[in-house]
Amino acid sequence: MSELRVWAPDVSTIRVRAGGSDTSLEPAGDGWWSGPELSPGVDYAFLLDDSTEPVPDPASRWQPDGVHGRSRVYDQAAYAWNDSAWTGRDLTAAVIYELHVATFTPGATFDSAIERLGHLVELGITHVEVLPVNAVNGIWNWGYDGVDWYAVHEPLGGPDAFKRFVDAAHYVGLAVVLDAVYNHLGPSGNYLPRFGPYLKPGRNTWGDLVNVEEPAVRRFIIDNALMWLRDFHVDALRLDAVHALVDDSPVHILAQLSQEVAELEQQVGRPLTLIAESDLNDPVMITPVAKGGRGMDAQWDDDVHHALHAMLTGETQGYYCDFGPIAVLAKTFTKAFFHDGTYSTFRERNHGAPIDPAKQRGSQFVICLQNHDQVGNRAVGDRMPEITSVGRLQIGAVLLLTSPFTPMLWMGEEWAASTRWPFFTSHPEPELAEATGKGRVEEFSTHGWDVSQMIDPQDPDAYRTAILDWSEPASGRHLDMLTLYRQLIALRMTESDLRDDDLSRVSVVFDEDEKWLVVHRGAFRVLVNLGSGEHRFAISGDVVLSTGPATVDADAIVLGADASAIVRVH
Numbered sequence: 001m002s003e004l005r006v007w008a009p010d011v012s013t014i015r016v017r018a019g020g021s022d023t024s025l026e027p028a029g030d031g032w033w034s035g036p037e038l039s040p041g042v043d044y045a046f047l048l049d050d051s052t053e054p055v056p057d058p059a060s061r062w063q064p065d066g067v068h069g070r071s072r073v074y075d076q077a078a079y080a081w082n083d084s085a086w087t088g089r090d091l092t093a094a095v096i097y098e099l100h101v102a103t104f105t106p107g108a109t110f111d112s113a114i115e116r117l118g119h120l121v122e123l124g125i126t127h128v129e130v131l132p133v134n135a136v137n138g139i140w141n142w143g144y145d146g147v148d149w150y151a152v153h154e155p156l157g158g159p160d161a162f163k164r165f166v167d168a169a170h171y172v173g174l175a176v177v178l179d180a181v182y183n184h185l186g187p188s189g190n191y192l193p194r195f196g197p198y199l200k201p202g203r204n205t206w207g208d209l210v211n212v213e214e215p216a217v218r219r220f221i222i223d224n225a226l227m228w229l230r231d232f233h234v235d236a237l238r239l240d241a242v243h244a245l246v247d248d249s250p251v252h253i254l255a256q257l258s259q260e261v262a263e264l265e266q267q268v269g270r271p272l273t274l275i276a277e278s279d280l281n282d283p284v285m286i287t288p289v290a291k292g293g294r295g296m297d298a299q300w301d302d303d304v305h306h307a308l309h310a311m312l313t314g315e316t317q318g319y320y321c322d323f324g325p326i327a328v329l330a331k332t333f334t335k336a337f338f339h340d341g342t343y344s345t346f347r348e349r350n351h352g353a354p355i356d357p358a359k360q361r362g363s364q365f366v367i368c369l370q371n372h373d374q375v376g377n378r379a380v381g382d383r384m385p386e387i388t389s390v391g392r393l394q395i396g397a398v399l400l401l402t403s404p405f406t407p408m409l410w411m412g413e414e415w416a417a418s419t420r421w422p423f424f425t426s427h428p429e430p431e432l433a434e435a436t437g438k439g440r441v442e443e444f445s446t447h448g449w450d451v452s453q454m455i456d457p458q459d460p461d462a463y464r465t466a467i468l469d470w471s472e473p474a475s476g477r478h479l480d481m482l483t484l485y486r487q488l489i490a491l492r493m494t495e496s497d498l499r500d501d502d503l504s505r506v507s508v509v510f511d512e513d514e515k516w517l518v519v520h521r522g523a524f525r526v527l528v529n530l531g532s533g534e535h536r537f538a539i540s541g542d543v544v545l546s547t548g549p550a551t552v553d554a555d556a557i558v559l560g561a562d563a564s565a566i567v568r569v570h
Contacts, residue, residue, distance in 0.1 A: 003036070005028070007032050014046055058192055058198075060150060061151055087269075090271040094175075096127040096408040098131070099113070099129070109157045117169060122486070125174065125409075128174050129238060140424060166232055175235035176235050181240040200213070206244070209244075236275060239296075287359075300367075304367040305371070321346055326515070336503065357504040362502070367400065367406070370383060390477065390481075401491075406501075414473075415481050417468060418469070427458065497523050508520070526564065533561055534558055535559055536553075537556060537559065
C-alpha cells in the first residue's frame with residue numbers, strides 16, 4: 001500500500017480519482033496534502049480545485065498511458081534483484097559508453113539493449129551511460145523533454161524493464177550511468193505549475209527555470225536522484241547542464257545533493273558517482289563541499305572534445321572557432337581547460353578558471369570524440385566518419401584512449417558507424433511539432449550549418465535512420481575500427497602509465513607548422529603525424545600499436561601521413 005502525498009500550495013482542494021470514485025486529500029502543512037493508501041497497480045489521477053480534468057501525480061512512478069494519462073501505483077520493492085554480489089565501480093580506470101536506448105538496437109527497448117551488453121564487455125567498457133529515461137510525450141525522443149521525472153518512459157519498457165537492464169549490466173560487470181535532467185522540463189505534459197511554484201520567472205536555453213531555491217522543489221529533485229541510485233541500483237548520475245540551475249541559496253543544490261549521495265553511498269555499500277555537465281570551465285564543480293565546492297566526482301570537459309574535433313576535422317565555425325591549432329590540444333591535455341580565464345571568441349568574453357593539477361585529477365574530466373550533443377546537434381546528425389578521414393579517426397581514437405582523462409565513447413563510434421543521429425521528436429501536438437522544426441533551423445543557421453539538407457525532427461525517418469546497424473561491425477572497415485578500439489582499451493587497461501590521471505606527469509611536444517605531436521605518458525610516447533608526408537621522430541623504442549605506415553630505425557620511428565603510434569621507449 002502507498003499513501004498519497006503531494007506538494008500543491010497553489011490549490012485550495014485536491015481530490016484523487018481511483019477505483020471509480022473520488023476522495024478528498026487533507027492538508028498536511030507547508031503546502032503538502034495527504035490522501036488514502038492505494039494498492040500497487042491501481043490507476044489514479046488528481047483533480048485540482050474545481051477542475052474536472054484529471055492530471056497525473058507530479059511524482060508518479062509509472063505512466064503506462066503516457067504523460068497525459070493516469071498514474072499507476074508502482075511497488076519499488078516488488079522487483080527481485082539478482083545483483084547482490086555487485087560491489088560497484090567508481091571512475092578509476094573507467095571507459096564510459098554513452099547510448100540512447102531507443103536507437104541502440106532496432107528493438108528500441110531496455111530488453112533489446114540487454115542483448116547487446118556482451119558487445120560492450122568484449123569492447124572493454126566499464127560504464128554504460130543511458131540518455132534520460134524519464135517519461136516524455138510521444139513515442140521517440142532524445143529524452144531531454146522529460147516531464148515526469150520519477151517515471152520511466154513506457155515505450156522503452158517502463159520501470160521494471162529499466163531494473164532488468166541495470167540488473168543485467170551488473171551481472172556482466174558494467175556500471176550504469178543515468179543521464180538526469182533537472183534544469184528544465186519538456187514543452188508537453190508539464191502539469192507542475194498547476195500544483196505550485198515548481199518553476200520561477202526567467203528562462204534558460206531549454207525552457208523555464210526550475211525553482212531550486214524553494215525547499216519543496218529542492219527536495220523533489222534530490223529525492224528523485226536518490227531514487228535512481230537506491231531503488232533502481234543505478235551507479236552514477238550524469239547531471240545535464242548544471243550551469244542552467246540558478247541557485248542563490250546558502251548551500252547550492254549540487255553541494256547538498258553530493259552530501260546526501262555520499263550518505264546513501266555509505267548505506268548501500270557501493271560507489272555512487274555524480275558527473276556534472278557544465279560549460280563553466282570552473283573547478284568549483286569538482287572541489288569538495290568542505291572546501292567550498294559543489295562536490296561533484298567528475299565533469300564533462302568540452303574543451304578537450306573541441307580541440308580534438310577541430311584538429312582532426314578542420315572545422316572552426318561556431319564554438320570551434322578557438323580550437324584549431326595543435327597548441328590548443330597540448331594545453332587541454334595538461335591543463336584540462338583551454339579557456340581557463342582566457343578570452344573566448346565565441347562567447348565574446350573571458351571564460352573559465354584554471355585547475356590545480358595538484359588537486360584535480362585527470363579522471364575527474366570526462367572527454368570524448370563524439371557524443372549525443374556533438375553529433376545530434378549538427379544539422380544532419382552526421383558522425384565524424386563523414387567529415388574526416390579514416391586515418392584521422394584512428395588518430396582520434398589513439399589520443400582519446402591514451403589520454404589522462406576518463407574517455408567516453410558514443411554508441412557506434414567504435415566501429416565508425418555510418419548511421420547518422422539527427423535530432424528527432426514525436427510531439428503529438430501539430431503546433432509544437434512545427435515550432436520545433438523552425439527552432440532547429442534558426443539554431444543551426446547561427447552556427448553556420450547548411451540547413452538545406454536538415455531532416456524535419458518530426459519526420460519518422462529522422463528517428464528510424466538513427467538506429468544503429470548491427471550488421472556493420474562484422475566486416476570491412478567497420479571491423480577494422482572495432483578491432484583498433486578493442487586493442488586500445490585493452491592496452492589502456494593493461495598499462496598503468498596509459499591511464500595515469502596525474503596531469504602534472506603529462507607533457508606534449510609539438511610542431512604547429514610540421515603538424516606533429518608527441519604526448520609523454522610515463523614509459524610511453526604517443527606519436528601523431530597530421531602532415532601530408534612522412535615524419536621522422538627521433539625516438540628509440542618499441543612500437544606497441546600503430547595506425548597507418550610506421551617504420552623503425554635504430555634511433556627513430558618514421559610515421560606516414562595521418563598516422564599514429566604508441567611507443568614504449570627504451
